[in-house]
Amino acid sequence: MKKRLKPFVEPEFPSVKPEVKQELIASLEATRQKWRDFFEKITWTSFGGIGGEDTSLTGSKHLLEAIRETGEAVRLLLDFGMFQGKGKERNQILPVKPSTIDHVLETHAHLDHFGLLPLLTKDEEGFTWEIHCTPVTWESGLIGLKDSAKIGEDGYDEDYRKYAKLIRDAQGAIRIVRNADSKGIPKNKRNGDRMKGTGELDPSLGEGKDGVKIKNRIHGGKAIHDLPESKIQQSRQLLSELGFYDLETSSFINGASIKKNIPAPKKNLYDLKDVNKVEYFVQTHKYDEKFELEPGIEATFYNAGHIAGSAMVVLKFKVDDQSTYNVMFSGDLGRLRGDFHPYGKPRLPPEVPIDAFVHETTYGGKVHWEREFAIDDLGRVIREAYMKRKKALIIPTFAIERCASLLHALIELKKQEYFDGEIILDSPLGIQQTMVAGRHAEDEAFSENLMNKHAYRVAKGEDREGLERSKKFRIIVTGSGMANGGPILDYLKLYSNNPDIEFAFAGYQSEGTIGNELTSGYKSITIDGLKLHVEAKVNNLMGFSAHADERDLFEIMEYGSRSRRHGERHRNAKLLLVHGERDKSTTAYVNYLKRRVREGKRGVPKMENVFLPNLEETLVLYSAAGKEVEKKEE
Numbered sequence: 040m041k042k043r044l045k046p047f048v049e050p051e052f053p054s055v056k057p058e059v060k061q062e063l064i065a066s067l068e069a070t071r072q073k074w075r076d077f078f079e080k081i082t083w084t085s086f087g088g089i090g091g092e093d094t095s096l097t098g099s100k101h102l103l104e105a106i107r108e109t110g111e112a113v114r115l116l117l118d119f120g121m122f123q124g125k126g127k128e129r130n131q132i133l134p135v136k137p138s139t140i141d142h143v144l145e146t147h148a149h150l151d152h153f154g155l156l157p158l159l160t161k162d163e164e165g166f167t168w169e170i171h172c173t174p175v176t177w178e179s180g181l182i183g184l185k186d187s188a189k190i191g192e193d194g195y196d197e198d199y200r201k202y203a204k205l206i207r208d209a210q211g212a213i214r215i216v217r218n219a220d221s222k223g224i225p226k227n228k229r230n231g232d233r234m235k236g237t238g239e240l241d242p243s244l245g246e247g248k249d250g251v252k253i254k255n256r257i258h259g260g261k262a263i264h265d266l267p268e269s270k271i272q273q274s275r276q277l278l279s280e281l282g283f284y285d286l287e288t289s290s291f292i293n294g295a296s297i298k299k300n301i302p303a304p305k306k307n308l309y310d311l312k313d314v315n316k317v318e319y320f321v322q323t324h325k326y327d328e329k330f331e332l333e334p335g336i337e338a339t340f341y342n343a344g345h346i347a348g349s350a351m352v353v354l355k356f357k358v359d360d361q362s363t364y365n366v367m368f369s370g371d372l373g374r375l376r377g378d379f380h381p382y383g384k385p386r387l388p389p390e391v392p393i394d395a396f397v398h399e400t401t402y403g404g405k406v407h408w409e410r411e412f413a414i415d416d417l418g419r420v421i422r423e424a425y426m427k428r429k430k431a432l433i434i435p436t437f438a439i440e441r442c443a444s445l446l447h448a449l450i451e452l453k454k455q456e457y458f459d460g461e462i463i464l465d466s467p468l469g470i471q472q473t474m475v476a477g478r479h480a481e482d483e484a485f486s487e488n489l490m491n492k493h494a495y496r497v498a499k500g501e502d503r504e505g506l507e508r509s510k511k512f513r514i515i516v517t518g519s520g521m522a523n524g525g526p527i528l529d530y531l532k533l534y535s536n537n538p539d540i541e542f543a544f545a546g547y548q549s550e551g552t553i554g555n556e557l558t559s560g561y562k563s564i565t566i567d568g569l570k571l572h573v574e575a576k577v578n579n580l581m582g583f584s585a586h587a588d589e590r591d592l593f594e595i596m597e598y599g600s601r602s603r604r605h606g607e608r609h610r611n612a613k614l615l616l617v618h619g620e621r622d623k624s625t626t627a628y629v630n631y632l633k634r635r636v637r638e639g640k641r642g643v644p645k646m647e648n649v650f651l652p653n654l655e656e657t658l659v660l661y662s663a664a665g666k667e668v669e670k671k672e673e
């Protein structure tokens with residue numbers, strides 16, 4: 040455990056005169072304060088959340104290191120998120136030693152900012168101090184962590200599906216080849232010994248992880264002896280690739296077994312026990328409430344307007360008697376424009392001059408539709424489906440925020456008689472997160488809609504089947520948002536070839552997801568090895584993003600009129616751009632800044648002070664030595 044400095048004890052000085060003693064104590068106290076509190080160097084290192092070649096823009100985690108004049112370092116982690124998709128193998132290796140971290144500040148509950156906290160606290164020898172966030176971030180984040188521990192939001196559920204399918208294929212192939220090889224060969228010469236332990240079901244695989252039922256199927260429902268030669272050849276090929284079969288000698292390989300030849304994917308990163316430990320370290324703080332992290336470091340969360348509880352964090356480091364060096368980390372920022380702000384607009388107090396902005400750029404280069412337009416667009420899609428007497432519209436969505444926003448919009452559209460029918464929510468995680476959003480939203484109508492038990496209902500088991508026979512029009516909101524897991528896969532298996540059903544994907548669909556294929560117009564998709572023909576109409580809804588767009592980002596950084604008040608301090612501020620695709624949104628945002636400068640816009644930090652941090656590269660934000668050099672030059 041890290042040692043805190045002992046509280047100051049007044050020295051005795053028995054032989055000194057009282058007035059001299061007072062002076063001595065005062066000077067000692069001053070020295071002690073300075074010695075203990077002032078920082079002479081502040082550095083920034085990003086371990087994720089920066090886009091680039093090796094990783095996606097998920098996995099947000101950054102280290103702020105502040106070094107005192109005594110050489111003592113205070114190490115702060117800003118977000119500790121999970122890599123999702125590209126770069127997820129990095130989740131296995133912690134970039135910092137948990138025991139060397141003093142505090143963690145969490146901006147919001149999305150897993151790519153919050154999802155690895157259990158790895159910090161799981162070991163006894165690990166992290167010992169505090170995790171700071173807003174109360175709502177903790178409420179929502181804990182639900183997310185528990186879910187992640189169960190199903191593996193980091194993508195392992197997907198791996199398990201692939202694994203289960205491969206095992207099924209291998210089992211089928213073993214039966215086919217074994218049967219074919221044995222044709223006409225007397226039983227006692229059928230390589231009986233060699234087959235031991237190969238074709239048999241591994242009992243541990245009877246019920247796969249995450250409830251994947253592995254069935255002992257007969258291939259395609261056909262008797263094996265009816266299969267064409269090409270199918271038998273294909274099976275031999277597969278078994279050869281898996282190391283079960285030697286094509287040259289046409290025989291099974293000794294000692295091959297399903298367990299050995301097809302290794303199971305790695306288990307989840309943490310379990311529920313690990314998640315429960317996190318709570319012990321959490322300290323919550325309301326928006327706008329200053330709190331002291333360590334002597335000489337003050338922190339405040341300000342509403343980021345992105346999701347319920349989301350915050351930007353401002354950190355003030357004492358660098359001398361009069362001044363502080365102020366760092367702002369934006370986390371993910373919400374939107375400034377339009378009239379609809381369920382969680383309030385992003386807000387920063389005017390009195391804080393920022394010396395280093397660390398800024399997300401997810402939507403650099405993009406201008407969003409206002410949410411009002413997005414709701415109109417959703418209304419148009421629903422109205423068309425309803426008028427054409429379609430049976431159902433199925434909308435896959437993310438559990439946090441997006442699900443709540445969509446439900447609110449659907450309820451409003453139903454009130455305005457765009458359709459008559461049922462709104463059904465088929466997502467256990469979605470309902471939990473929607474309740475959090477409903478309880479803590481700033482917008483009253485939004486809150487009322489979500490908490491209204493009669494406005495929509497939670498799906499029952501039987502709701503997924505028989506939609507084509509339904510008499511009422513149904514809108515089903517389900518997970519996951521890009522169809523890379525969750526109940527939407529069941530719906531797609533059942534209805535992708537049904538022209539009476541429609542699907543609507545909300546927002547950005549990243550490459551490699553089924554959501555991306557469908558919204559790009561693919562007429563055939565593959566889920567769990569099943570090839571599906573797409574007859575159902577697929578819509579793509581725009582404008583539901585909870586992120587700031589380029590104009591919003593600029594305004595938040597520029598600080599409106601406040602930046603002018605901070606004048607040169609603002610011009611000299613450093614700007615670190617994170618959370619964007621390096622070659623796309625981040626570059627686009629840099630170009631946007633340059634354009635604003637050319638247009639004569641004030642309040643933009645100098646271009647030489649704009650940085651795009653690389654993975655694990657340490658940038659010096661502040662150095663007392665550097666400051667002295669600057670002073671001498673003046």
Ligand SMILES: [Zn+2]
Nearest residue numbers: 147149345371
């Ligand atoms: Zn977020």
